[in-house]
Amino acid sequence: MTTQATTPSHPLLDAHAATLDEAAEALRTRSFYSRYPASPSPRVYGEGSAEAGQSAYEARLGAAFTELDDQPTTGERVGDEVSPYGPTLGITYPVLDLDEALPAARAAVRAWRDAGPRVRAAVCVEIIDRLNTRSFEMAGAVMHTSGQPFVMSFQAGGPEAQDRALEAVTAALVEQERLPSSVIWEKPAKGEPLRLQKDYKVVGRGVGLVIGCNTFPTWNAYPGIFASLATANAVVVKPHPRAILPLAITVAVCREVLAEAGFDKALVQLAADRDGGTLAKDLAERDEIAIIDYTGGPAFGAWLETEAAARGKLVYTEKAGVNTIVVDSTDSLRSTLGNLAFSLSLYSGQMCTAPQNIYVPKTGIDTDEGHLSADEFADRLGAAVARFNGDDAKAVEILGATVNDRVRSNVASLAEIAAEGEGRVVLDTRPVTHPSWPDAVVRTPGIVQLDVRHEDVYTQEYFGPVSFVIATESTEQSLAQLADTVAEHGAMTAAVYSTSEAVLEEAREAAADGGVALSENLNGQVFVNQTSAFSDYHGTGANPAANAAYSDAAFVANRFRVITSRRHV
Amino acid sequence: MTTQATTPSHPLLDAHAATLDEAAEALRTRSFYSRYPASPSPRVYGEGSAEAGQSAYEARLGAAFTELDDQPTTGERVGDEVSPYGPTLGITYPVLDLDEALPAARAAVRAWRDAGPRVRAAVCVEIIDRLNTRSFEMAGAVMHTSGQPFVMSFQAGGPEAQDRALEAVTAALVEQERLPSSVIWEKPAKGEPLRLQKDYKVVGRGVGLVIGCNTFPTWNAYPGIFASLATANAVVVKPHPRAILPLAITVAVCREVLAEAGFDKALVQLAADRDGGTLAKDLAERDEIAIIDYTGGPAFGAWLETEAAARGKLVYTEKAGVNTIVVDSTDSLRSTLGNLAFSLSLYSGQMCTAPQNIYVPKTGIDTDEGHLSADEFADRLGAAVARFNGDDAKAVEILGATVNDRVRSNVASLAEIAAEGEGRVVLDTRPVTHPSWPDAVVRTPGIVQLDVRHEDVYTQEYFGPVSFVIATESTEQSLAQLADTVAEHGAMTAAVYSTSEAVLEEAREAAADGGVALSENLNGQVFVNQTSAFSDYHGTGANPAANAAYSDAAFVANRFRVITSRRHV
Structure with a gap:
């Protein structure tokens, strides 16, 4: 006999009950679900909302x-943000006083813990709903920190990030509610049965640290923030020094809604750092930090996976990899090339999910336009990408701006990379002048063709608009390279093009x-670099690119523990 | 729209479908459930089964x-087991050739992975059912490796371990089946909706290593073995060198059933080691090992939690702690003392769940027999324990035998411990001669009383029949000590005795x-050291004694990953 959960009452429970129920059902079925509309149309978000959001951004x-000046602070301020589109943002943020902030975070969790899973989830939904109303302001903030084009900044920085946040909240709630809050346990025994009441209480781990990245400041931070918060932890958010504003x-x-809901603002705090600072590491070494979510470069990610993990912290990372496509054959060459051209161009390949390595057999591929040699396929792909980015004004709305010097350096060294791999530059990169932002460094994608034997070249990650057409002995070898290079070097995405069901099965x-998710024959308006919350996992946790996935049970289940109390009744 | 899982067919699916369903329901409700009867009565297990099991044990x-001689082996044999009851076992086991065995384990997982979660679960149930038929043979093996008394060896080594195994299988199955095997995803779009079929495949991590302990060779190993196996991993079982036979x-x-079910025996292999060998560490350092389950001493446990975790391995540990009882008041003194006497005596306190530290306020406690000072309570407890173990022949059936020299040394140094803590020996230990096993070293529990300020003494774990009555300033201080010492030194169990609802709530x-489970006012036939599968978690994962709990979602969810493949339909 299971007694009903005695959920503490809270005004937000009713407000968000239906949302939590439909989100849980969506997570269970993994069919299409989105709470936050991706279209920036005024018909969806209201007349004037785009302009109001833009003004709100510009006013900053x-x-x-100043909204965070009530955090414990050392009194210093930091802020080095410069838009990849050119302008210096000139915004300063208070420096967090860790010796006050972390104990405050720990002290705040008791009431949050005692509120129970459903109240926490409802408060989180209220936060996310509130964030949704700020999506246009957020679009400006994301655009001018990440270099994403505007529409992408709105979508990936706003509603799509919000959907991932809701997904994490939902996964956390489902996992916490899998156990009853109380049960009467009755064991048959000689004479009277043994009867115990057992109460199960969810407790968090302590304080979660979320370390954000430069390219997707909100999208990659929200799953960790909301997974930790929903499971009764406090959260310290450490943004990338060049992408502080969105977080x-x-x-x-978060703090505004938490306070309104009767909880301590110290449950969520911002730890802004100067460019080149060591705050992420300093925080990761603090005893109060029990959970770390990280998106960023492999060096610090590896440090977290070894040193922080060795200190007993739960570490969830997303680092880097070599995303892979195997081309075997296609019955729709034009669509295949168009789909690939978009995937290679979107945000100048600066997505952790953008393809880099495209394997093609030297014997060539069969297509609806006849047999193409590997060279011919590479040339056709190069032409498709060039055509796709042919109009500067349109191209910049897809390419966005290059985010940092490493990306610019990668794309500028195509000829050297080709030489190192004894290959050829199939498509050279082209500088594009942004009609609105003349200081933005915009480059079209470049493609290098080389032989499969030059693994030392193409198994490195060239972040940004650099990709390889790699000539293999056969599709069999292409698939073996996919499995081997992903297992060794990691990947967030993989795709295959083939008209053969046998090849698809082998893929x-x-x-x-x-250990990588596979997209097969994407020829339309779905792209390998895009995943859909509640249906596609982002990452698998099964290869070195990421040790976790948004948002499976493993992403949430260990962020909380269960404390039982039992007594005779 | 979710399509139905296309579970591969297997003859064992139907055989165990009802069991898996009722076990899943039991896990969901956490009410009483047991598949394997704990009573060794011939009415339950059949006439002659006890004798047949005893003979099977003696024949070894x-x-x-030789049953494992088909494992890859170096040709050497090991085996140093000596019964805590006296006799040398004289059994030898083949030494595993790791360079052959680990690749074989990895090769075996593909078919096991492709069989799907439900087939794996059904095969696991078949294994556990088969183990149940061997429970009397296992009782002999557990008794003569751990030193447990016979009935406990049967129960904890047999059916109760089997119930924990089934619990792990069930938790793993539920978690894997939370996602559909396939879904049609349909996103509204201009014109035709976007439609994708997405297939979700559960893949294991690779090879799990399970490192067994001396005192509960099966009970503490089964959760890890079956959690890893059920989630598509192979398992290498490394028993304690003095408790090889049960594993x-x-x-x-396991191998017999796997082969019968059409799977590779290499999915489960035994790695027996000589006493003092380094095989556990050697295995933990191997690249093939992705998951480690460990029960044992804190030194190697800490190495695993740091060094092995730093190498990216999932590490689940149970080490040591100081289990704590707070006595505030009781309305049934006699029952309280009787319950505590049993908990302190059972298996000579050699359970990881046995109480060690009993806090009593110096101002004394109110009881149904009047107010007792802390000294009087300690004396009454000592008398109860002495009385409980007054009859040698009966006492040995509860005490069992001391398992190793460390336990013997702890219990022999009561006077020194008392001196170090400026306290007194409340109850000295007494050697007991076992009527059937004259070479067994059997000692009754000893109790030391000391002041709360001697934390350096009582926050060490004295494994075996040593406990402390610790005089505090108040129950408030007792509870603060409970929270603080558990958070710092760990505990598997805690209990409180109080007639005050306010004190119970504070407890x-x-x-x-x-971060420890609490038993309140246990005065009958439920004991703080006992947990019930499917209802009580064993450990919490929230304090240093153990980083995991049998068997919550966190214990199983990260042992597998999900690989999606998606395509237009």
Whole structure:
């Protein structure tokens, strides 16, 4: 006999009950679900909302970000953000006083813990709903920190990030509610049965640290923030020093809603750092930090996976990899090339999910336009990418701006890379002048062709608009390379193009062996670099690119523990 | 729209469908459930089964254990087991050739992975059912490796371990089946909706290593073995060198059933080591090992939690702690003392769940027999324990035998411990001569009383029949000590005795703060050292004694990953 959960009452419970129920059902079925509309149309978000958001963003420039001045602070301020589109943001943020902030975070969790899973989930939904109303302001913040084009900044920085946040909240709630809050346990025994009441209490781990990245400041931070918060932890958000604003706005909204809901603002705090600072490491070494979510470069990610993990912290990472496509054959060459051209161009390949390595057999591929040699396929792909980016004004709305010097350096060294791999530059990169932002460094994708034997070249990650057409002995070898290079070097995505069901089946086995999700024959408006919350996992946790996936049970289940109390009744 | 899982067919699916369903329901409700009867009565297990099991055990003595000779082996044999009851077992086991065995384990997982979660679960149930038929043989093996008394060896080594195994299988199945095997995803779009079929495939991590302990060779190993196996991993079982036989029998049964079910025996292999060998560490350092389950001493446990975790391995540990009882008041003194006497005596306190530290306020406690000072309570407890173990022949059936020299040394140094803590020996230990096993070293529990300020003494774990009555300033201080010492030094169990609802509520908060399960006012036939599968978690994972709990979602969810493949339909 299971007694009903005695959920503490809270005004937000009713407000968000239906949302939590439909989100849980969506997570269970993994069919299409989105709470937050991706279209920036005024018909969806209301007339004037785009302009109001833009104004709100612009009002922040050159000024102190004051909404977080009630955090414990050392009194210093930091802020080095420069838009990849050119302008200096000139915004300063208070420096967090860790010796006050972390104990405050720990002290705040008791009431949050005692509120129970459903109240926490409802408060999180309220936060995310509130963030949704700020999506246009957020679009400006994301665009001018990441270099994403505007529409992408709105979508990936706003509603799509919000959907991933809701997914994490939902996964956390489902996992916490899998156990009853109380049960009467009755064991048959000689004479009277043994009867115990057992109460189960969810407790968090302590304080979660979320370390954000430069390219997707909100999208990659929200799953960790909301997974930790929903499971009764406090959260310290450490943004990338060049992408603070999106998470500063986020933290301010979190604190505003938490306070309104009767909880301590110290449950969510922002730890802004100067460029080149060591705050992420300093925080990761603190005893109060029990959970770390990280998106960023492999060096610090590896440090977290070894040193922080060795200190007993739960570490969830997303680092880097070599995303892979195997081309075997296609019955729709034009669509295949168009789909690939978009995937290679979107945000200048600066997505952790963008393809890099495209394997093609030297014997060539069969297509609906006849047999193509590997060279011919490479040339056709190069032409498709060039055509796709032929109009500067349109191209910049897909390419966005290059985010940093490493990306610019990668794309500028195509000829050297080709020489190192004894290959050829199939498509050279082209500088594009942004019509609105003349200081933005915009480059079209470059493609290098080389032989499969030059693994030392193409198994490195060239972040940004650099990809390889790699000539293999056969599709069999292409698939073996997919499995092997992904297992060794990691990947967030993989794809295959083939008209053969046998090849597709082998590709599924190769993807399972390598531990990467597989997209098959994407020829339309779905792209390998895009995943859908509640349906596609982002990452698998099964290869070195990421040790976790948004948002499976493993992403949430260990962020909380269960404490039982039992007594005779 | 979710399509139905296309579970591969297998003859064992139907056989165990009802069991898996009722076990899943039991896990969901956490009410009483047991598949394997704990009573060794011939009415339950059949006339002659006890004698047949005893004979099967005796037939193994002084001989080579040959059922595992088909494992890859170096040709050497090991086996140093000596019964805590006296006799040398004289059994030898083949030494595993790791360079052959680990690749074989990895090769075996593909078919096991492709069989799907439900087939794996059904095969696991078949294994556990088969183990149940060997429970009397196992009782002999557990008794003569751990020193447990016979009935406990049967129960904890047999059916109760089997119930924990089934619990792990069930938790793993539920978690894997939370996602559909396939879904049609349909996103509204201009014109035709976007439609994708997405298939989700569960893949294991690779090879799990399970490192067994001396005192509960099966009970503490089964959760890890079956959690890893059920989630598509292979398992290498590394028993404690002094408790190999119970896991050798287990592995032999696993392999027998796996082969009958059409799978590769290499999915489960035994890695027997000589006493003092380094095989556990050697295995933990191997690249093939992805998951480690460990029960044992804190030194190697800490190495695993740091060094092995730093190498990216999932590490689940149970080490040591100081189990704590807070006595505030009781309305049934006699029952309280009787319950505590049993908990302190059972298996000579050699359970990881046995109480060690009993806090009593110096101002004394109110009881139904009047107010007792802390000294009087300690004396009454000592008398109860002495009386409980007054009859040698009966006492040995509860005490069992001391398992090793460390336990013997702890219990022999009561006077020194008392002197170090400026306290007094409340109850000295007494050697007991076992009527059937004259070479067994059997000691009754000893109790030391000291002041709360001697934390350096009582926050060490004295494994075996040593406990402390610790005089505090108040129950408030007792509860603070509970929370603080558990959070710092760990504990598997905690209990409180109080007639005050306010004190009980404070105790629940202290237990939640310390991260330990709480038993309240146990006065009957439920004991603080006992947990019930499917209802009580064993450990919490929230304090240093153990980083995991049998068997919550976190214990199983990260042992597998999900690989998606998606395509237009």
